[in-house]
Amino acid sequence: FNINVTVVGSCNTDLISYVPRLPKQGETIQGSRFSLGFGGKGANQCVMAARLGAKAAMVAKLGADSFGENFIKNFKDNGINTEFVTVTDKSTTGVAPICVEEGGQNSIVIVPGANLLLSEEDVYNAKSLIKSSKVVICQLEINPQTTLAALKLAKNFGVLTIFNPAPGLANLDREFYTYSDIICPNETEAEILTGLPVKSIVEAKMAAQMLLKQGCGKVIITLGEQGSVIATTDTSEVIHVPAQKVKVVDTTGAGDAFIGSLAFYLAEHPRLGLEESVRRATILAGISVQSPGTQTSMPWATDLDPQIFS
Ligand code: RIB
Ligand code: NA
Secondary structure, eight states: OOEEEEOOOOOEEEEEESSOOOTTTTOOOOOOOEEEEEOOOHEEEEEEEHTTTTOOOEEEEEESSHOOOHHHHHHHHOOEEEEEEESSSOOOOOOEEEEEEETTOOOEEEEEEEGGGGOHHHHHHHHHHHHOOEEEEESSSOHHHHHHHHHHHHHHOOOOOEOOSSSOOOTOOHHHHHSSSSEEEBBHHHHHSSOOOOOSSHHHHHHHHHHHHHOOOOEEEEOOGGEEEEEETOOOEEEEOOOOOOOOOOTTHHHHHHHHHHHHHHOOGGGGGGEEEEEEEHHHHHTTTTSSGGGGGOGGGGOOOOOGOO
16 A cells, blocks of 8 residues: 555544624524535545545544535545545434634534444455555544554554544543654543643643653644644653644534644654644634635645745
8 A cells, every 4th residue: 555644543524613702502593504524533534634645544434424425525636535435325324514603713522423433344444555554643533442443453563553532531541651652632632631721831741741741652732823732751841842823614514634644744743843743733723714614724735835845
């Protein structure tokens, strides 16, 4: 396989309503706009990496429905290998009804459907793909046991593993840390994992050090407009990487833009190193929050200043 970034993860059709605010219980309110989009953390991260130019593949499960068919076409349109994207008639393609409030904040319900049927066996079927990859990315929108199997398989082949523990899961099995080269939660997920408050940069640095002690080599906690912090076992210093101020339109998928970009740099430009890769991934996530939608807001290489690739 001529693939550098493989994502083992979720596909959801995003049903996005733009609303002035969230409805209260029993209340009906009117939204201003609706859009149907390709989403799911796994698919989003894969698409971001591919749009930047990574040779990317997806390992995922879709339902035998029109949402699923469109998903395969979308992967192909983004140049993504779909050999290990399989279809089941036992469930529906995942969906995510999303409300985006004025100001760009979002609330999401996920109905995983077929995502939960992606099995350990499906991961083993993709063994040679995983082995030939430079980076494997996983999240928590599929069965956690499947995620763990993918992390283990990749790590045992010496492939760099990036684990995005999203959505947050308390009491995560220690093995998730030991098989992750890089764990990358956002502030909320870091709070769930550590039980510590993660609002300020100082708090994030403490949480990052606590996560490092769980046994992974590197921790990146993303903090939205505050940027991110990086902790590694190489040094006791925790680095803060700031984000540039941008006009926020829609934050949906910003974390995925960050992780997909990070994987792209680590796989395709390894000489940049982690801190510079994080810096550039932050810029790319910042671009994605300035336009509506999830994948619709992710830039293509040709839209970008060539400096971001030099
Ligand atoms: O991270 C954003 C994604 O989370 C959305 O695309 C939605 O599908 C949910 O999975
Ligand atoms: Na966006």
